[in-house]
Amino acid sequence: MQKTVSPVLRAKALDNRLPDPILGDKYAEQAMRRLDPDYDNRRFGTSQMGLAAVVRAKAHDDWARSFLADHPDAVVLHLGCGLDARVYRIDPPATVDWYDLDYPSIIELRQQFLPPREHYTLIGSSVTDLTWLDRIPRGRPVLMIAEGLVPYLTEADLRQLLTSVVDAFPTGQIQFDTVPVWAWRTSKWDPTLRKYDTQFHCGFNDPAALADWHPRLEYVDEAPMNDSPVLMAKAPANVRRMFRLLNLLPGMKRSTRIVRFRF
Numbered sequence: 001m002q003k004t005v006s007p008v009l010r011a012k013a014l015d016n017r018l019p020d021p022i023l024g025d026k027y028a029e030q031a032m033r034r035l036d037p038d039y040d041n042r043r044f045g046t047s048q049m050g051l052a053a054v055v056r057a058k059a060h061d062d063w064a065r066s067f068l069a070d071h072p073d074a075v076v077l078h079l080g081c082g083l084d085a086r087v088y089r090i091d092p093p094a095t096v097d098w099y100d101l102d103y104p105s106i107i108e109l110r111q112q113f114l115p116p117r118e119h120y121t122l123i124g125s126s127v128t129d130l131t132w133l134d135r136i137p138r139g140r141p142v143l144m145i146a147e148g149l150v151p152y153l154t155e156a157d158l159r160q161l162l163t164s165v166v167d168a169f170p171t172g173q174i175q176f177d178t179v180p181v182w183a184w185r186t187s188k189w190d191p192t193l194r195k196y197d198t199q200f201h202c203g204f205n206d207p208a209a210l211a212d213w214h215p216r217l218e219y220v221d222e223a224p225m226n227d228s229p230v231l232m233a234k235a236p237a238n239v240r241r242m243f244r245l246l247n248l249l250p251g252m253k254r255s256t257r258i259v260r261f262r263f
């Protein structure tokens with residue numbers, strides 16, 4: 001299984017145990033327990049430091065809900081979905097067709113852990129093999145969500161993906177998160193990434209400038225993560241203190257940028 005799935009899933013599972021969760025995702029807790037029954041029983045097993053990733057998920061959910069409210073005929077491309085239960089959290093109307101894409105091994109896990117639903121299709125493929133796009137209905141608004149995926153792509157693959165999606169649909173919203181160049185360059189030494197034997201392949205100091213890759217693409221805005229009001233309002237006091245300290249370090253506040261584009 002792709003190694004980066006479990007830390008985010010674990011963070012979402014632990015969030016669900018807070019008295020007032022940020023995301024409140026019961027599927028994450030169920031899937032995490034099945035993946036690793038002992039996940040909360042080790043050193044730092046219940047640490048809520050992963051809550052920043054939960055904030056990221058919430059920001060993507062909020063943007064997705066608002067796009068789907070305005071475009072109930074949309075198709076959704078949820079790329080690098082991992083075991084994330086976004087389609088169940090958002091529960092779009094039957095007029096929306098939703099596609100969850102990840103590597104075949106992850107899609108197999110999803111089939112074991114998460115229930116099927118109508119107007120919902122799983123695609124087991126690398127996102128970079130763009131033949132999967134041929135399976136998506138055209139002529140409708142598109143919502144592309146890539147949470148925690150972009151840093152694992154090369155810049156060339158990301159560019160090809162974005163321009164192909166814009167070329168394929170009449171209108172849409174594209175939302176993803178990126179890391180800055182320093183985080184990409186130092187990712188080889190990042191202890192968390194090393195633990196999962198992976199590293200980043202791209203980073204951007206000015207993700208808004210990616211709009212220049214296609215004449216129809218326009219940057220919209222950015223959502224906060226490490227200093228987000230929801231994190232400061234809902235995280236346990238020790239986690240809030242830790243983030244306040246971390247955010248004093250240069251670059252930390254924006255060590256992940258959650259960005260939204262439209263076309």
Ligand SMILES: C[S@@+](CC[C@H](N)C(=O)[O-])C[C@H]1O[C@@H](n2cnc3c(N)ncnc32)[C@H](O)[C@@H]1O
Nearest residue numbers: 002004008080081082084102103126127147148
């Ligand atoms: C950090 S996880 C995030 C999972 C999920 N989006 C979430 O936020 O819980 C990154 C995901 O991207 C997937 N991924 C990475 N490179 C990919 C590629 N080239 N094609 C498809 N999926 C990819 C991984 O398998 C993994 O599920």
